[in-house]
Amino acid sequence: MRALICSTPGKLEYKEVPEPQPELGRSILKIRKVGICGTDLHAFQGTQPFFHYPRILGHELSGDLVGGTGEAYTIMPYYSCGHCVACLHGKPNCCSSIQVCGVHIDGGMVEYLSVPDSALIPGGRLSHEALALVEPLAIGAHGVRRAGVQPGEYVLVMGAGPIGLGTMAFASIAGAKVITLDVNQHRLDFCRERLGVMHTIMSISEVATADDLRHITAGQMPTVVIDCTGNLGAIQHGLSYLAHGGRYVLIGLQKAAFSFSHPEFHKRETTLMSSRNATKEDFEHVMHSMRSGLVDPLTFITHRVSFDEVGKEFKGWLDPAKGVIKAMVEL
Secondary structure (H helix, E strand, O other): OEEEEEEEOOEEEEEEOOOOOOOOOEEEEEEEEEEOOHHHHHHHHOOOOOOOOOEEOOOEEEEEEOOOOOOEEEEOOEEOOOOOHHHHOOOHHHOOOOEEEOOOEOOOOEOEEEEEHHHEEEOOOOOHHHHHOHHHHHHHHHHHHHHOOOOOOEEEEEOOOHHHHHHHHHHHHOOOEEEEEEOOHHHHHHHHHHHOOOEEEEOOOOOOOHHHHHHHHOOOOOOEEEEOOOOHHHHHHHHHHOOOOOEEEEOOOOOOOOOOOHHHHHHOOOEEEEOOOOOHHHHHHHHHHHHOOOOOHHHHOOEEEEHHHHHHHHHHHHOHHHOOOOEEEEO
């Protein structure tokens, strides 16, 4: 079968690889759709900290079970050990020996993929495209749940890429008043037009001022700030946007060390949290929200390509001028 392999940073190659064989406790999916994630783009750039080459990309997946009844499936691509402290405390998303499909181990940019039975999630009448978007939306939903967002709170989401957009959607579902900050006007326009986000801030320098926020919130700073950029400057400056007593959640991932002014951090009695991957609870929340019409997954797709086209199109998706929000691959 054919696979698309990221052999080194900046290089994708189609290769023939063996088809997976039946194994006890595992199932084989015929892959139908693959969403392209920021993780995939960062791996291509060589900036993904958990990545080793060569690697088959792809963890936003949907497909049909080989030998199944025809129902579509998605998967939870985070394979956990089940017995470390995190797993035993209901946090398999940050298992100490986690294996993420398409990151630590080969992913779904293939015709057929063997997955643990425990990773399979039946689609329940959702389309293949919708199911391929469950995972990235669950990342945002998990971050919102980590933040404990309450109705009426001002929530600032930094970064209007795919993960940021999902975070905005689920913060809104939680009842928040959402503000977004980004350096890309096209993405801010997308937030307004497709998601109905009323308040957006553009900053060419990646540093908006606290007064920009006070103008929007009538003097009340956001009680939740969520970073979805993974940009070091944005992460380090995000604390200045946060209300005293607020929560700062880092979904975006940065290779380098970051730092804050300790007095600024201390005087706010800031709660700082990371948000990694998602849990089954988050997947179920996303799928329920899709079925209930609270979120339309197809809103996020801006580009569709066939598996044969990915190799030549992939590099272009890094160019902001292309206006890519979410690219979807069809097999």
